[in-house]
Amino acid sequence: MKITLAKGLNMGLRKAMEDNPKVLMMGEDVGKLGGVFRITDGLQKDFGEDRVIDSPLAESGIVGTAVGMAMRGYRPVVEIQFDGFVYPAYDQIVCQVAKINYRSQGRVPMPIVIRIPYGGGIGAVEHHSESPEAQFAHTPGLKVVSCSNPVDGYWMIQQAIASDDPVIFLEPKRQYHADKAELDEDATPDPLHASRVIRQGTDLTLIAYGPMVKTSLKAAEAAATEGRSIEVIDLRTLSPLDMGPVLDSVRRTGRAVITHEAHVNLGMGSEVAARITEQCFYSLEAPVLRVGGFDTPYPPSRVEEEWLPDLDRVLDAVDRSLAF
Amino acid sequence: MKITLAKGLNMGLRKAMEDNPKVLMMGEDVGKLGGVFRITDGLQKDFGEDRVIDSPLAESGIVGTAVGMAMRGYRPVVEIQFDGFVYPAYDQIVCQVAKINYRSQGRVPMPIVIRIPYGGGIGAVEHHSESPEAQFAHTPGLKVVSCSNPVDGYWMIQQAIASDDPVIFLEPKRQYHADKAELDEDATPDPLHASRVIRQGTDLTLIAYGPMVKTSLKAAEAAATEGRSIEVIDLRTLSPLDMGPVLDSVRRTGRAVITHEAHVNLGMGSEVAARITEQCFYSLEAPVLRVGGFDTPYPPSRVEEEWLPDLDRVLDAVDRSLAF
């Protein structure tokens, strides 16, 4: 069966609700409308208003009540309508969701998934195209992942829901309907917190996640036509980071470029670069280079494609690294 | 005149209010009480309730109304009572305060200062000892600084208020009353966004800011007794970073350690390390090492001194770097 990312997520959510009656959906417009991206399409019809809950327009309220539901034994899956609207819930997420298991010495786990459609490229207005991952990954107690393709979408959302820890689940909205992939529902998925080499190469390690995975694969292909062998890694998990495959790779290639849509300054790239350097110092032939959104607010959509890192900017960094 | 950091800040605030009638103070308990740390002590008495405004207990409300005041031409100085209570205002800070100048194409500047007593070591309960700097420094449009000593406190708070950009002003609360220093009110201060070499050395560059500056100076002294010459840099400005003095130093010493109380993962250290590596790759004799708070929630106070990076942990990193 060939599915889009949107479909994979929808099927994964449905599967999780079928498997466990404690799984609930909450958020703005997730019910009748099925969410503005239709990721929860059909779920309220089939599971009822008690399990697929349209909420008042208040993100702190959504997350805060999800905390209470989790305390009562439920497994709420919260949808934040767009990346830029997660901030009213930031306090509940970093002070409560992230800390209650710790505060209670493990007596009150927080099996909450917070789904966030994120990233740019859809021609939207302000606050609809942001990449807030670093703001969560810096917070102990949260786990942060991002899927990049339909099959991962299907499995990872189920794994996130099954996790007894809170998971910030980042969905690259630009990819929702971009590509289709074959889903084998009987396959055994990789663990949730594992990064993955998705293309092998020997000259340089290109590290990406979420929306930049596709661009990175294209960059590797383009580089191949010029005789350059690029290894591409899909991080998948941003907290915890699974550095094993990354370090293995860089020890072989000696060079690394990391890319994401988020601002470069204090983005995931800074952490990955710092860790690679700490652990592969003598293997490195060049500093780890970072390609990301500029350190400016996300711009009006008519220039977003220039703001977002693209094939050319990734290749430029690859060239600079190889020329170092 | 010898002053503490608390006194320096209080004098600086008073000076700013005297110099410009548009400067206002806002926050919880800043009026009659003078703030829980007494940093605004005496200001309401002298400048009145219209300029030193006790607010309802709502951080988003405080920052959001400060935005409106700034639009009307005022220069609000907001006090957040403790680091851990800034998050209810996070949305207003990152989506409004940070972006209105950009959104309005420079027509509506945001000359707001958000003062945050931050960091640990005071034996407090949860949420009173945190270091949220990276969560702000990652956001374009905000400027982020931290003073480390009484004299800087006096000047930097005035410079922050004079800035037409929003400034997150981090005050190392543990230092409020720790030491005294001589203030020369006629001196010409360094610019707000300049880092500063505060001890010269040749073997290694030790980078710190805020509460870790004192520890770093002690570490350098201790290392000196073992014949090691450590250069210490007080970053002072976290966004923008002033990398000039840091890069100069590392090019000379070949080694760098950066320390802060915040979690290491995605802390300021990751960005500084990544930049040093990018720009001094061939000068580095060892990877930049980071010493910070663990990637765990701030612990109960009886073990906070073990959680916080201290002299020994800084020296341990110095040793590891020198031995690399």
Next chain:
Amino acid sequence: MTHQAEFGPDLAEVFGPSHQVRHDSGGPELVQLLTPEGERVEHPEFSFDLDDEAVRGFYRDMVLTRRIDTEATALQRHGELGIWAQLLGQEAAQIGAGRAMRTQDFAFPTYREHGVAWCKGVDPLNLLGLFRGVDQGGWDPNDNNFGLYTIVIGAQTLHATGYAMGMQRDGAVGTGDPERDSAVIAHFGDGASSQGDVNEAFIFAASYNAPVVFFCQNNQWAISEPIERQTRIPLYQRALGFGFPGLRVDGNDVLATYAVTKAALDRARDGQGPTFVEAYTYRMGAHTTTDDPTRYRLSDDVEHWKLKDPIARVEVYLKRNGLADDDFFAGVQQEAAELGAHLREGCKALPDPTPLQGFEHVYAEMTEELAAQRDGYADYLASFEGEGH
């Protein structure tokens, strides 16, 4: 509600006519001065104190505002705008509120207040930039005392309150000088009323007695969610919990909206503090041009509200009472056509931003760090020159 009585009869009344409001007429509390049939009625407390000329002006405002809306919707369909937030059906609420303001009053809009922008003198062409994706607000808020559109729901209500606190500090409230005394209007929707920020704005405004009118267009929907999800009592009653007056006005009645908003603004300018005005109306179109309301609401409801059209009733009123002649109506149509052309042509001519422009105005005082990033990017862009890239 068997146990209700335990808490005394006075408390039972807070359980108003909930779960019905969409089909409901707005209840007896609805202030109305012009019926859907175009008949003038009187209200014991609020009266319309302007002349026929003003009514014709309101009519013209509403027709032109609707034209802005239909034109922009068409531009979106033709790919000239990325998205558009339609105001269809809310013209009276916006013109009534907008015309009640004085020059020195300041409006804080959400993203749908095209009619208020019109009243404040903003060139509607400037509204398109945000939806086209060439800017994030193409006007200077200080030129017309009309703030930038705010996408994060509710955030601007706190800005409005703070601005009003600034007016107090400027001595621009309660002086008795009509040129000087000022107030603020904060516009927001029924959905927005659930945000913490909006409720905090009520608290700050009440605490400082700030000169702000909270003007809520209850258009019955927050995207797909009906008003019942946000409140189980009539929304204007929210103000009671915060200690200032709340009023419900027929938001499809421009005369009543004008009269009620003006009274609230007078009160604010006079130093009497905040008022909540619920303009009871209906979102006749989709939430935005990307929304599909057939998924969540009945066309029945829409038909019901069509009978209450805000423009039609004024037209009937003017015609029936002979207050405007054919020339007048033709003139307005002509103006609308011209406005449409202005928007169509102007929209396509709006200049795209350049990539390097994005580095400007991040800060009022540019940083060396960012200038270096900009320069590096400029060099990078230059490296493609001549490549036909």
Next chain:
Amino acid sequence: MTHQAEFGPDLAEVFGPSHQVRHDSGGPELVQLLTPEGERVEHPEFSFDLDDEAVRGFYRDMVLTRRIDTEATALQRHGELGIWAQLLGQEAAQIGAGRAMRTQDFAFPTYREHGVAWCKGVDPLNLLGLFRGVDQGGWDPNDNNFGLYTIVIGAQTLHATGYAMGMQRDGAVGTGDPERDSAVIAHFGDGASSQGDVNEAFIFAASYNAPVVFFCQNNQWAISEPIERQTRIPLYQRALGFGFPGLRVDGNDVLATYAVTKAALDRARDGQGPTFVEAYTYRMGAHTTTDDPTRYRLSDDVEHWKLKDPIARVEVYLKRNGLADDDFFAGVQQEAAELGAHLREGCKALPDPTPLQGFEHVYAEMTEELAAQRDGYADYLASFEGEGH
């Protein structure tokens, strides 16, 4: 307020007796069953339905709760606790509310609810850990249906609402089975009422008709800020804006607090939804042991409230009516002395956490990354061994 009349006489009444509340008796709306002088009075709607034994029990609860408080305050003075949040003066509010709960009801406290903890059966020693700095809550919330103390003001009111929504989904509301039907109490202060979260909790609770009682101890102060900064009308009226009942009870009257809270809980369990209870009381002590209230309030006020002491009035009542003899009072004193000793000894014996413990429970499922950090730190610590470090 000259323009008030414009909005009709019914709106004027929302401007209650503000700016006076601290010296005020709480107004005619205050539900009282036992006067400060220890006289039983009746109320038209709320009656006390328990026997003398229960009143003696309440007295004992209050004396023991006060003992916890004075003992912990003393422990702080002796350096055994880092800080302590005193409840002095709020015993009746807490015992009345705590005793109104059934076992299956769940309480979400702020940080001062030591009396509620007592009623729910939490060993008071466990309360000390947080203030001593050995843990962040030493009890299991599921053992006694008593949540952990929450320092971020207001956050727990949303948790309470969500928990109550969970009860609804569990079919534990409105079944008529007294063992099964459940409700939640959210405790918070007057200051907390200004937080967005608290107001959002009201909205969610109303929207879903959740079985939650919002129990606000209005102790007139939020650190140095008087209640007037947070509201200009009596706080219980906040609920009116959200469409559920609000009540003001004499929070220094344990009988009335019990009766009112019980009625509200019954209503919630029965499926009638949320109620707001304002327990009108006074913070007799400092905000915490690090606060200095002489900087911001008059001892006059404190003296005034001393006359309303919640324990004294029950003592007078019991004695005057011969409902308890000397043995009873001596017995309670004896218990209090034992409790004091338990706390003094227990506190010092509370084990300090170890540095490595801080790596546990960050996650329910430990990560490799964090395990590596822990192991690295363990090695580092081990490197000092033998150094006499």
